[in-house]
Amino acid sequence: MFLSSCFIISRTGRFRRVCPVGCGAAQKVPGLFRKIVYLSGNARRDCAAMSHANIRSFDPDRDFYLGEPDCRRAVVLYGDYTSNACRRLRDILRRIADRQDGKVVYIYRQFFDPGNADADRAARAAIAAGRQGMFWDMHQVLFGRGQGFGAEDIETLAQEVGLDLSKFRRDMRSDAVGRHLARDREFAKAMNVTRTPALFIEGEPYFGAWDELSIMDAVERPFGFRVEMASQRFFGWAASGGLLLVLATLAALIVANSGLHGVYERLRLTTFALELGDGRFGLTVEQWINDCLMTIFFLIVGIEIKREVVSGELSDLSSAMLPIIGALGGMAAPALIYAAFNFGGAGAHGWGVPMATDIAFTLGLMALLGRRVPNSLKVFVAALAIADDLGAIVVIAMFYGHGLNVAPMLGALACIALMALMGRARVYALAPYLVLGIVLWAFTHASGIHATMAGVVTAMLIPARRPAKVEEVAAQATVIADAVEPDDEPRRENIAEYAVLALENAINRLREPGHHLQHALENWTNFLILPLFAFFNTGILLAGSHFSPLAPESVGVILGLLIGKPLGIVGACWLAVRLGWAQLSSEINWRQFIGAGCLAGVGFTMSIFIASAAFEGPQLASVKLAVLLGSVTSAIVGASLLAHAGAATTRRA
Template identity: 55%
Template sequence: MSHTLARGFDRDTDIIPGGAEGRVQIVWYVDYACPHTRRMRDIIRRSPERFGGQNASVALRFILPDDDSSGSELAARAAFAAGRQGRFWDMHEALFRAPPTYTPMRVMRIAQRLGLDMARFRADLDSEAAREKLAADQAALGEARGLHMPMIFIDGRYYEGGWDEQSLIEAIEKPLGVRIALASEDFFHWAASAGLVLILATLAALLVANLGGHDWYEGFRETAFGLSFGGAEFSLSLEYWINDGLMALFFLLVGIEIKREIVFGELSTRDRAILPVLGALGGMVVPALVYMAFNAGTDTAHGWGVPMATDIAFTLGIMALLGDRVPTSLKVFVSALAIADDLGAILVIAIFYGEGFHMEAFVLAMAVFALMLGLAVGRVYSRMPYLLLGVALWYYVHEAGLHATLAGVLTAAAIPSRRPADAKAVAAQAAAIVDGEPDATQVGDRAVRRLQNAVSRLREPGFHLQQALESWSNFLILPLFAFFNTGILVIGSSFSPLAPESLGVMLGLLIGKPLGIVGIVFIATKLGIARLSSEISWMQMIGAGFLAGVGFTMSIFISSAAFSGAELESVKLAVLLASAGAAVTGSLLLVLAGGRAQ
């Protein structure tokens, strides 16, 4: 996520030693006692010289550490006071050359060596203007306060690149590759980006299917792709490869997230887990009952699992877009609820929506899974063995008649967890590795591998796998799934909203979801089983319940396993309509509730 300043480059109040006409505007927050700031000092000092006054301008501001035992505030006021006599840059350099512990005596000696008017210097050092300058610099940070030092902002964006001259030069020059990387970072870290790509993929599928490309679309979906070796062959249609193959990677990521929350996160203790788990349970059972109220005893009764699911990406994306209208505690609750909901949906898919059952393949699948668990017990933390065995597990789960995506969840469960290493110990190890190199400017291959091993210990193995696959899942796998599963023929279709399966799905998502979630949370709080955060009003809870009715990806996934033909098309359209209605209703309620709270 990129961090920006509450107040950007300011020609009127900032200290700009080299002129303010540069094309690139750099804001550098200085703590004279900070070793990291001192490390970046020479590079920042050379920037105006490297690019010239017409290309880069540097504004200096002061940041005060929480622990000011080294006299950082005194040094900042000294630089400000020297600036009142036109000697800011001289004092700035002198403070950096001095040992990083500042006392009144040391500061006065520096001022005397610079030949400053000492009476005026003392007055400016303790002036109200100096205090106002320091306070204004702190306020200008806004939400960016608390970022790691050194704190440099280039054109208002926090610099997260390397601490070397070439990296900083590229960040300032912004060649094409850097501009593309920054734009991609902004988009990928935008809370609604994954949801937007899903919507675009869905609209593209609807347009193709309804503007003359339906036959091509269906033919392309049914195109067979396979692998053959000797006389053996394994072939599936493109739709199946996406729904059963690529989506297994999506469920692998879901499984990693569920496991993390159970081991370390919001589901790790009873007190934290009880309310979202109960909410998820109500949000699954009530929609299924609503569906069965219209479909019990009919051929469509097996679709009861469709309205049970919540699309976590859409739900949390909408809440993020609503900003501070949604309290943080409600976002945490809905996130944990959606994760518990995903776990329930996975179990439902695995148990009720397989295709027959074959014992021999199932035994082989369990043998592969047992081998993966053996590796985990043996503390094999490398991810590659689990991924290779996961492919074999996927094949045997598919052949056993269970839904193949179950293999992704089982693989996630097998990947070992461990407490992250102490960050300070890792930093000390990294420094020792670099210090041990003969040439500190050229780190050898072996040292690079040791550094990578040290840094990887900051998080558990599943986290690194999630980091590697998450963007692929959000921006390729899920959009492909949406495109190849939502090309519904709307024009001239026989869709009837009053058909039992369509009505059950729509009412299950629109009515059953909020009723189940809010109802069970209300009962649990009244009985004293759990406690609702004081930040959350009941209107906000109802709004969140409606947002949980955005089934989309997961509901379409279950409908593809439960239905076929015209019924499948009708159920998918019902899911899309209900999800849109739930998103709009939930958003409006949260906006109204947020307005009242403010």
């Protein structure tokens, strides 16, 4: 019923299907790769190269096809005559080929389980019939039968088609037919196909809905379809979120240091208010972004942290030990370095600024380095980043509030208790939690605790449940699909309406409630909220600014990110390995580990967020510039070390 696939994964968890199951460009993805775009760079180019090779390999003298052989719109189906799913998809493709009337070439290739004797006989029968110019006739009756194919069954079908039986028998056993099957399997292997049906349109794997209109859009590629595909490619690109953050930061610096500086400041400080009767609640644009919209970002971070602690990489202490120790070292060393330069000074309370790691930039840069970074190192950094997020959340909650107002705090605790009770009662609907989350945000904001903590608490209280088994839902979907085939047209329409609802409910059950919320909000966070945060928080006036790289807070932040992060991460992990508390993957050498530690010094989003909570005025602008300088330097040093270490490893191999 479902076309199998493997995935690329965005930094906040959305799955995007790109190639068939078994694709050599991607192996089985562990839980923490929800935060890594795994198929990118070299791996994605490999898939594209194989797709183009598949188009060039079309041979009109060998392949069985419908349409004009020189048509550029090629549709290739790898199928199995014993598969009902292949039969359904083949019916759709035949109708499309007929409707396109020469505008598309439809190619059918054999691919089946080598141990399936019935499928082997059927495939040989189709190819043997093709040697008498009757492939499509035999193709039609084979799919029409839809049952087992014994030797007598095959001959009966051959007679029905009108083949020369003596020649047909010889061809069934011939080496030529065997070579044709082997060649089809080679093509399938080159495209990394392991299951059928597998559909390729113009060399690209198709994973849309199996309905005629959807496939027609993929074949005809109207403007809207091309825009949608281009946006999916951009959103699926490893560095897309980081690129937007860079562009937003550059735009803010340009605007703030040009004739638009006054406009920028007025917009940033413009107050928007909500009024109801005599009540009024107003915040500046910057505050709405930092305190309100960033709560959504922390909500998604909280969902990911909970998932990994409950059922992901951080749920297993043995595998989580090394990244947790690395995260603790990577938070402690920068804080100590900062404190050493600012002890007793005016900026002493900013020790939390260099502790943070920006996940989007760090993992995006590692993904862009492609095969030069071992997969196990990506897993380690992803786990470390999640533990680092958790540490940053605790630090913000405990040390960067604005005093504590008891009455609103009691209201916040009441909201938390109510959400906890709903979780105990197994209320899985998201709406009640979101409504209470908004109320919790208002109480938290009034209490003096940083308002974004409401997002983290809400995420932790959204109940998790074990997802349904995919094979059970697939079996249900197959039953539903079989039911939507009565001859009575009115009855079919009624069943179809029920089928859509049943499938939606079944597929919705495959994921926990938090995943669905994350799926709905992640692109808004990555491509709107975080760029807005960067734009309205990095518009620093450079000309005539009071920034001094030798000021204690600036030195503390720069050295904390550039030296403290790698020193703390690598030092703590080295000690843990030496003491036998954890093990280092055989794929990773210490040079690569140091490079990853330097990349973790890219603080950016979280560091600027903590800086905004810790400082204000000229001191805040100075610390933000220090964050930018330290992050950029860390990115350059870390990427250079990883690239050099990866190249050296490749040469030795």
